[in-house]
Amino acid sequence: MDMLTLNDDILHNIAEMLSAAECIPLSSVSRDLHSIARPYVFASITVRTVEQLFNMHDHLIRNIDNRLIWPRGLTVLVYGAAGMAGAAWERPVVDVLAGILEHARELKVLEIYNCEEAICCNALVGEYLTALPNLSDISLFCVGTKTLDVLHRMVSRPKRAVLSGSLKHNRFSTHIARAPVLDNVKELRLYQFDGVPSPQLLSSLSGAHPQVETLHLGVCAVYPCLILFPNIRRLTIHICQFDLPAPGHHIEQRHLGYLAVEPTNLHLISALGIRSDYLRLYTEWQDFDPSEDHELVSAAAVLELGLSLSASYTESSMALAQMISRKLSRVRYLVLTIEESYSAMASWMKDIPSSLSPSQLICITVHVTHPNDRGPSRETWLELLQRLEDAHISAIPSLRFYSQVLGWRHTDNPSETTWRRIEGDGGRRAVRPILSWQGERIHRYLQSPEFCRTLRFDEEAALQYTGRSIRRES
CATH class of the missing domain: 1.20.1280 (Monooxygenase)
Structure with a gap:
């Protein structure tokens, strides 16, 4: 009380x-x-079946004057009357969805799958979408021509938007890029927009949305997006199309704070004039080509790798370790992510730490996700993680901090995080635990523009650093 x-x-x-x-x-x-x-x-409601949608509608309409129960966040995962991908929306179901949207004035977060089909089935869905006044986060999947029209007429100006297209031509550039709904968006996720506009059209739309800071692209044309969103600081690229500009075309150099990309596209990213302080490589499912010399790797201050086991795993990992250890390498913080791959971690521990000995790494963080219901036991994982820590600390003289994050699948248990400071040199090194808030500030500081610009580590400044943490992407 x-x-x-x-x-x-x-x-x-x-x-x-x-x-x-x-x-x-x-x-x-x-x-x-x-x-x-x-x-x-009732802040956030997820509807997965037709029955849930009907029940939600009836309950809300019966209590239409009690605005306390109306959701602030709504996710409609119902694809259609059968509740399955590809199933067609039926009129009674779409009418119920329209009835909810008509009165859901408090909505701040909205996510709708197969929205184009719903709007085609009942135009009121689109009309009520355009009138929602307070959306700060919107996700619309399977965007088509009618949804594009809705986006142009929407009253809300969200800060975050996720749009998945079903268009296979240049409607992305001519319509999405001009939609007022994107005027205030700072984080934008685009999927399935792979049309490449003409150079003239692209030039006319240059810098259409300078306020966008974070851009996620999946199965999209990359170069047009770089022109439309010139001020991005964080870029995630997954299975995208790279159409490089014509020879002789000026390419603007961009220095990002975060870049996530498949290893096979590193040379294309370099050709687009991109560098990044934080580089995440999707090495979990795609090997790094050891025959290529990638400046992007050694130019990053923070490098994140996913460990997996494949035929060329050791060869590609050794090549990456050698790039990290180059004399002119800027890599100071190494983040390893391990998804249920006990054997990959064991292989890394056996072959890689000694190759990192010449590096100037200050910190290593290991993120492990344990399946919890199969494979080695928790105790076995912890024992291997301890040996992995010992191998890194003994092999890398420059190492000063070590972090370990152990999470569990299929359980509500929180992740276990430990931070340690490494003191001394040679064979007389001591490892001491530090408080989590201290480790979190060091983690943030090592990704900060202040550190990435100079690479001079100041522990006192790190422990005072309270800048915004940089999220790891999924």
Whole structure:
């Protein structure tokens, strides 16, 4: 009850940080806490079946004046009447969806799959979408011509947008890039927009959205997006199309804060004039070509790799280790991600740490996801992780910090994170635990523009650094 002495702004901030399940008992404490916590009980609703959609509609309409129960976030995963991908929307189902959107004025987050088919089935779905006033995050999948029209007329100006297309021509450039709905978007995810516009059209749209800072591309044409969004700082590219500009065309050099890309596309990224402080390579499912000399690797201050086991795994990993260890390499922070691959980690431990000995690595973080229901036991994983830590620390003289994050699949247990400081030189090195908040600040500092620009590590400055953390991409 001491919470009631706090002002309403603080109470709202507390409720916003809690899960829906945690808000339910809080809303039962008193009338005042009920009015504050109850909206967050229904903050986010995911509808997966037709039956759930009908039940949600009926409950909301029966209580249409009780705005506390109307969702702030809605995900409609129903593809159609059969609840399966490719199933056609039927009119009664789409009418229910339209009925919800008509009154859901509080919606801030909205995600709809197969939206083009829903709008074609009932135009009111599009009309109510355009009128929603408070959307800050919107995801529309299977965008077609009617959805493009909706995007042009939408009242909301979200900060984040996810758009998946079903168009195989240049409608992306001529329509999406000009849609006012993107005017305030800072994080944009585009999928299945692979049309390449003419040079004249692309030139006319140059810099259409300078406010976009984070861009995720999947099965898209990369070069047009770089022209449309000139100020991006974070770029993720997955299975994309690379159409390089014509010879003699000026290519603007870009220095990013984060870049995630398949190893086979590194030379194309270099040809587009891109460099990045943080480089993530999708080595989990695609090998690095050891025969190619990639400046992008040694130019990054932070390098993230996924470990997997394949025929060429050792050869490609050795090539990467040699690039990290070059005299002019800028890599100071190595992040390893290991998804259920005990054998890959064992192989890395056997072959790689000694190759990293000449490197100037300051920190290594190892992210491990353990399946929990098969394979080696938790104790076996922990024992191998300890040996991996010992191998890195003993092999790399420059190493000063080591972090380990162990997560579990198919369980609600939180990830276990440990941070250690490495002191001393040669055979007299000591490893001491440090507090998690200290490790988190060091993690942020090593990715900061301040450090990446100079590569001079200042522990006092690192422990005072509170800049925004850089998320790992999925």
